[in-house]
Amino acid sequence: MSSDILSRPIDISKYSLIYASAQKNCGAAGVTIIIIKKEILGKVNRKIPTILDYQVHILNDSMYNTPPVISIFTVNQTLKYIKKLGGLEKIKQLNEEKARLLYAEIDRNKIFKTTVLKKDRSIMNVCFVMEDHYNQLENDFSEYAFQNGIIGIKGHRSVGGFRASIYNAVTIDSVHALIKCMRDFEQLHIH
Structure with a gap:
């Protein structure tokens, strides 16, 4: 959803996982937006790198890398702008x-x-x-x-x-x- 995330309302209940890069509609490069249903966490039946295991991140309330602060700030500003404008509709x-x-x-x-x-x-x-x-x-x-x-x-x-x-x-x-x-x-x- 990188090209159209935040371009229109999306019924996120239809998806188990949404993975989108921010650099098109949300902000600067360096941020990935992940929306995931809790029900699918831990259901991977093979070994995956810890950095890609979202359950580990959530359970430990942690990050494995230094977050891209300016990019995250830009996404936050974009969200405020969209809200001020009248929202996704x-x-x-x-x-x-x-x-x-x-x-x-x-x-x-x-x-x-x-x-x-x-x-x-x-x-x-x-x-x-x-x-x-x-x-x-x-x-x-x-x-x-x-x-x-x-x-x-x-x-x-x-x-x-x-x-x-x-x-x-x-x-x-x-x-x-x-x-x-x-x-x-x-x-x-x-x-």
Whole structure:
């Protein structure tokens, strides 16, 4: 759940164990969030390293390492921010709106397209590529976006294209800035 934890309400009763990294929606890298039902503790039928045995941690109320204090502080600040904003339902609405706006632009724009079916689209990572006819403009758009203050949208190395990660910390104004950049780029290249 690393990409979408704290992006929406989740019924944790449906899971025996939730394991999530914090660096996407919760805070800085270095924190792992684990939610575990007590009923599954101690049910491992093979030897596992003590550091991975959550029952040992709980029974001893201890840690085997020095906790990443700044990362934990950041998670705490994020939790306070989400609570102040109105909770996970409000965050969900904001995230859905950011994704809706960005996908609407990709669907409208003549230069870009998504390769993901509507029913499978992520609200956290919006992946898109150039329309086949405009493939040669991919590097130009990357540079244009960079010149307009948009960074970090290069697609995954195995897929290429672009990936706009619109996690909780990304504001709706930032999404509007990317949309404007895409529209302006389209105007420069569609005749």
